[in-house]
Amino acid sequence: MRDRISSPGLTRRQFLLRMARYGGGAVLGSMFALDLFAREDRFHLPVSGRAPADKNNRVIILGGGVAGLCAAYELGKLGYHCTILEARSRPGGRNWTIRRGTEETEIGNSRQVCTFDEGQFLNAGPMRIAHHHTTTLGYCRELGIPLTVFSNFNEGAYIVRAGYPKLRIREVLADMSGYTAELLAKVIKRGELDQALTTADREKFIEYLRAEGRLNPQLIYPHSGDNSELTEERGHTRGYTQSPGAVGGLGAPTVPLDLEVLVKAGYASSLDFMKDYNQQPTMLTPVGGMDRIAYGFAEKLGGVIRYNCLVNEIRRTGSGGVRVGYVDGNEGGIARELEGDYCVCALPPNLLRKLPGDFAPATAAALRDAIPSSAGKIGLQFKRRFWEEDDDIYGGSSKTDDPIGQIYYPFDNYGSSGKGVVVGYYHFGEAKGLLDDQVPAVRERLALAQGAKIHPQYPAEFENSFSVAWHRVPHNESPWTLWKDGATFDAAQKILRAADGPFYFTGDWTSDLVGWQAGAFVAAQRTVQAIHARTQAG
Numbered sequence: 026m027r028d029r030i031s032s033p034g035l036t037r038r039q040f041l042l043r044m045a046r047y048g049g050g051a052v053l054g055s056m057f058a059l060d061l062f063a064r065e066d067r068f069h070l071p072v073s074g075r076a077p078a079d080k081n082n083r084v085i086i087l088g089g090g091v092a093g094l095c096a097a098y099e100l101g102k103l104g105y106h107c108t109i110l111e112a113r114s115r116p117g118g119r120n121w122t123i124r125r126g127t128e129e130t131e132i133g134n135s136r137q138v139c140t141f142d143e144g145q146f147l148n149a150g151p152m153r154i155a156h157h158h159t160t161t162l163g164y165c166r167e168l169g170i171p172l173t174v175f176s177n178f179n180e181g182a183y184i185v186r187a188g189y190p191k192l193r194i195r196e197v198l199a200d201m202s203g204y205t206a207e208l209l210a211k212v213i214k215r216g217e218l219d220q221a222l223t224t225a226d227r228e229k230f231i232e233y234l235r236a237e238g239r240l241n242p243q244l245i246y247p248h249s250g251d252n253s254e255l256t257e258e259r260g261h262t263r264g265y266t267q268s269p270g271a272v273g274g275l276g277a278p279t280v281p282l283d284l285e286v287l288v289k290a291g292y293a294s295s296l297d298f299m300k301d302y303n304q305q306p307t308m309l310t311p312v313g314g315m316d317r318i319a320y321g322f323a324e325k326l327g328g329v330i331r332y333n334c335l336v337n338e339i340r341r342t343g344s345g346g347v348r349v350g351y352v353d354g355n356e357g358g359i360a361r362e363l364e365g366d367y368c369v370c371a372l373p374p375n376l377l378r379k380l381p382g383d384f385a386p387a388t389a390a391a392l393r394d395a396i397p398s399s400a401g402k403i404g405l406q407f408k409r410r411f412w413e414e415d416d417d418i419y420g421g422s423s424k425t426d427d428p429i430g431q432i433y434y435p436f437d438n439y440g441s442s443g444k445g446v447v448v449g450y451y452h453f454g455e456a457k458g459l460l461d462d463q464v465p466a467v468r469e470r471l472a473l474a475q476g477a478k479i480h481p482q483y484p485a486e487f488e489n490s491f492s493v494a495w496h497r498v499p500h501n502e503s504p505w506t507l508w509k510d511g512a513t514f515d516a517a518q519k520i521l522r523a524a525d526g527p528f529y530f531t532g533d534w535t536s537d538l539v540g541w542q543a544g545a546f547v548a549a550q551r552t553v554q555a556i557h558a559r560t561q562a563g
């Protein structure tokens with residue numbers, strides 16, 4: 026059973042559909058409905074009252090990822106005495122920024138030490154924040170973390186399909202909307218949509234389609250490459266081989282691809298991702314690395330976080346509290362115990378369920394339904410920012426049907442003559458075997474070979490790399506949690522979002538925003554609220 030569920034073998038498309046189904050952002054809507062957010066403040070917890078002074082105020086938090094950190098921070102504000110037990114020597118969990126000197130040995134793999142230059146980094150986990158992820162952005166504001174734009178989408182980046190010409194994303198978008206508009210305009214002109222539209226509206230819609238698809242007065246997308254009268258007025262959206270104005274005149278526009286080739290190559294298939302609610306511009310990211318958020322919390326929490334403490338037992342006590350066993354690595358691996366009134370389990374479910382724990386049978390069953398997955402990233406340091414200098418690409422991502430899937434360009438130091446770290450691949454599990462289950466040197470070789478098909482400058486400019494395969498990272502063993510289907514997800518969430526005696530469960534995997542820090546934050550806030558409501562009730 027475990028074997029079957031632990032290798033779901035999802036395609037990128039299936040993955041995205043699932044994340045859309047179980048991670049559609051519904052939780053924010055429902056929290057508004059439950060009025061968990063104050064009307065005037067969409068971010069802070071609408072809680073009042075203080076933790077009891079003499080009882081029920083000791084909370085043990087397992088895991089110092091962003092959910093655990095947030096829970097400790099908010100509980101601390103209310104007067105609870107929290108202790109975070111964190112296995113690593115750093116805060117943040119998957120919120121992990123790789124810099125010069127970062128060391129990591131994945132399970133069953135060779136050790137890596139990052140040799141990026143000072144100032145260069147790779148956000149191995151989260152790298153982008155949606156502009157409507159109010160909780161994540163609220164904490165950045167509260168913690169004083171400067172943000173910059175994460176350019177998620179760049180029309181100037183490339184799109185590559187084996188056996189077909191390398192295009193700029195703008196060329197695919199222009200051609201797809203041009204042909205779609207042309208076909209639709211013709212249908213409307215012939216009166217085939219009469220029931221839906223009045224004559225006047227029909228004309229208006231055709232006007233819209235002409236602008237959308239850059240159609241000529243005959244309602245044809247000018248695939249001959251002739252730059253119809255729209256060119257002068259608004260420019261040629263598809264781009265130029267020679268830009269207008271450089272030597273005078275209108276420039277030399279690029280020529281559309283035939284519709285048949287366009288469709289056959291499947292260029293458009295990777296572009297719908299950018300339309301997702303959670304991926305739309307403007308996206309943001311902390312200046313200098315995503316881990317600014319983790320360290321921002323850690324600074325506020327100080328001694329609340331006990332690093333190098335590996336939890337190995339989670340028990341109920343006779344008095345209704347908890348006793349957590351752990352190995353304290355700070356003193357050479359001493360076995361210790363900690364007692365508390367409540368325990369917030371903010372560990373990944375795939376690891377939590379392996380620990381001896383006094384969970385109710387229904388809780389244990391819900392934890393068993395969680396399916397760990399895989400995802401990987403590599404950071405490639407180049408000595409020259411050739412994507413900017415040679416290719417006019419500033420941020421965003423290029424797409425390919427090779428296993429590397431996509432390349433993300435740096436969102437910082439635009440236009441500098443220095444180096445840059447490119448995300449050489451980021452896949453959602455499709456390249457588990459081909460990339461993630463290889464030693465780092467092989468991943469690097471494959472990333473370079475496949476990336477060079479998009480950027481021939483790769484071999485001459487490459488310096489060093491660092492790669493992460495999340496299913497092999499100790500203390501995570503998965504990038505995010507999947508569920509068999511919607512019904513299983515709903516049933517598990519119903520159990521996991523309620524207290525199991527002194528135990529609470531939190532993290533993105535207990536939210537509707539799986540795979541997002543915003544999910545971890547809304548879940549942590551929910552947990553804090555539940556604990557506080559319980560102590561206030563007596």
Ligand code: PHE
Nearest residue numbers: 041044045048153539540541
């Ligand atoms: N939040 C992550 C990302 O944007 C993972 C994710 C991808 C989650 C797609 C949901 C959908 O890359």
